[in-house]
Amino acid sequence: MTFDEIKKVLKTKTIGIAGAGGLGSNCTVALARVGVGNLIVADFDIIVESNLNRQYYFFDQIGQKKVFALKENILRINPAVNMEVFDLKLNKENIPSIFAKCDIIVEAFDIAEMKQMLIETIITNLPHTPLIVGSGMAGWGNNNLIHTRQLSNIYICGDEQSEIAETLPPLAPRVGIVSNMQANQVLEILLNKQ
Amino acid sequence: MNITLNNNLEFIEGESTTIAELMKIKNFTFKMLVVKINGNLIQKEDYTSAKIHDGDNIMILHLISGG
Numbered sequence: 001m002t003f004d005e006i007k008k009v010l011k012t013k014t015i016g017i018a019g020a021g022g023l024g025s026n027c028t029v030a031l032a033r034v035g036v037g038n039l040i041v042a043d044f045d046i047i048v049e050s051n052l053n054r055q056y057y058f059f060d061q062i063g064q065k066k067v068f069a070l071k072e073n074i075l076r077i078n079p080a081v082n083m084e085v086f087d088l089k090l091n092k093e094n095i096p097s098i099f100a101k102c103d104i105i106v107e108a109f110d111i112a113e114m115k116q117m118l119i120e121t122i123i124t125n126l127p128h129t130p131l132i133v134g135s136g137m138a139g140w141g142n143n144n145l146i147h148t149r150q151l152s153n154i155y156i157c158g159d160e161q162s163e164i165a166e167t168l169p170p171l172a173p174r175v176g177i178v179s180n181m182q183a184n185q186v187l188e189i190l191l192n193k194q
Numbered sequence: 195m196n197i198t199l200n201n202n203l204e205f206i207e208g209e210s211t212t213i214a215e216l217m218k219i220k221n222f223t224f225k226m227l228v229v230k231i232n233g234n235l236i237q238k239e240d241y242t243s244a245k246i247h248d249g250d251n252i253m254i255l256h257l258i259s260g261g
Binding site for chain 2: 024109137138175
């Protein structure tokens, strides 16, 4: 497929991104750059300086709500994207309606309990929507431990073993790799159907 | 019995088992899990009662903080 053909397909698609931190902000940027037409992003958080080691925000955006800053950044990259943002904490009740019309949902939370809640909510309420999860990306190095595997329509990206800790922080390279693997999996699902 | 666990065929002794027993057999010690039997979500409180039989397709996904 040429890039024009790719853009024509992606323009009609809607992708949901649950979380606008390290995974969510970088994955959204990749999807916007390749021309995914509709992006739905939800997060309740505010940008703080420690986020800038991996999240797609700028120093002068500290203190802003992540979803509004991300929308501003995305529209600077690709103003043709229709980006819908929700400044709220996702939960079992609001996830099904916010992501109802998505072709694919990307899990982009940081806390394992939240990842579990989202996956269980999608399995129960939107069982036919492919879900791309990020799990295990703390620290640095070990490129070759990072992988993707598929369990029915759930795709897991990450090393599935590196948990964040005081001495094993999440950093731009590995979080960026996993978030872009998630975006790459979105493209594989959308484009291989053509 | 033969089951499929996370896409891999596995032989498990006996005619049936439970999710809790299977996790003990496989040495799964992770805390944050999502479990499905034949596509149906199994809640944590049901791990000791949810039965697994020959031919079942089991997904046990463990989740790690970070993102």
